[in-house]
Amino acid sequence: MDISFFSGAVTFICCVFTAAAILTRRSNSKSKSVPTNGRDNSRNCACGSGGGGSFEMVEKVSVTVAAGEKQTGASMMEQLVPEITTHALSYLDYPSLCRLSMTNSLMRKAANDDNAWKALYHKDFTLEQDSMTPINGWKAYYAATRAIMNVNAEFFKIIKERSLPAMERFWLNADYVKCFHASGEYFTGYNAVMGSWQLAFNWEQNVDFEIRDVRARVMTDAAWVTMKAYLNMGSGQQVVHG
Template identity: 70%
Template sequence: MEFAYSLSIAFKSLQPFIIATIITFLSLLVAVRSFFKRPRKSNASGPSASSGKDETKGATPSSSCNCSLSRNGNSDSEAFVRGVAGAPVEGSMVTADVSNVVAERQNGASMMEQLVPEITTHALSYLDYPSLCRLSMTNSLMRKAANDDNVWKALYHKDFTLEQDTVTPFNGWKAYYAATRAVMNVNTEFFNIIRDRSLPGMIRFWLNADYVKCVHASGELFSGYNAVIFSWHLAFNLQQGVDFHVTDVRARVLTDMAWVTMKTYVDMDNSAFNMTNVFEFHHGRWYLVHHHSSVLLTDGDMEQHNVNG
């Protein structure tokens, strides 16, 4: 009886330890079972590695579609959209951006083309002549925008004059701008020849024709090519080279004729003149056919002239 009683007391004292041991054993058993049921990495990657590069590409359709999008156009773009349609929620912004790009390519329109024409014209009006020419050589879209007639009209008014707002050039404002710029350059060359007192330059500058005329500031009229060249020969021999300050330059260009009016100053205080140059286009270049120079009357001179008149 005492042995049985002692055994029951010992069992009760060891009961918590036995329970803890059983629980620990069961936990270990569950962990071992879960470990063996988990798929191994080698098994997951094995079929992919053994099936070759084709299956590897098939397992990553998004990257291949992305490449084909840039190569193959609209058909691959549609496949790309279907491929990203099931993308996770966190990639929705990227998916939306890609969809917009694809939609633009499918419609054949870019963001630039979707702008209101007035906005495009206003933006390009801030460019100068060289920048606009360089822009037109970038791609077909920029060439179309840079060749817009309204853009060149705005550039003409900015670089030259507003007084020809009602003019409708026969070949458009771009051709009219180019012709006006060429005439302006030739007119500048005229004053360079005078400053350098270059008679050979003046000989080449005038059209060799009987109807050319030159009226110097002295009021003398010279008619015919030989007489005009002789007048410049006298002028270059009698005076030093003059560097004119030219202002208020206005040009009007027709198909094969142009005229330029301006005010010129030897210095800003005196020796002011009104000048007019008339050019004709022959054999691919502009020639001077008429030059007229007269003293610019001041307000006092005009009042005296009116009294004398």
């Protein structure tokens, strides 16, 4: 089990139990302060116009209490302070939050909260876009950013492996695609782009590099990625901004 999911779940359960204890205490105090016109509840139930009347009153009280407890248990999550719920969910990572949303309707509502996904976005990506408001909400914006980051990671994995078949599958087979190489050359069209990568994989020296500080920007009709590539040149590292 993922440790982040476990710690988040423990925190979440602690919050729920704390709220349950508070609600139970309030429920008990309210039941003790109900006016009975100077009579004890049990004595009031016993005073009836016959055994049948007394049994009917006890049965109604039991049903009412059971319904109240059921209603309180069902709304336990909703009665938590929103800030506490968001803080508890902030311990979960992306897969754990998605799995939580598939447990039941109440958890789905909590896990789809926009503030929870905004906090997760800032934790996993960047705080630079704190002032923006995504059109489709932070969950959709997180998913789009995650997809762009995964595509970028796959691209550099293919370069490290120097796999031309993987590069051919990676690119869209269209005439309008463009590729800019580190040398400054750029190529337009699928065939030209694939030819450039075939030449690069066959002739260029294999260079060990590491990608850091990756930042993605997702707009409604475009997206771009910035990063730093650290090249291991033997005598030291050379930083290339991209």
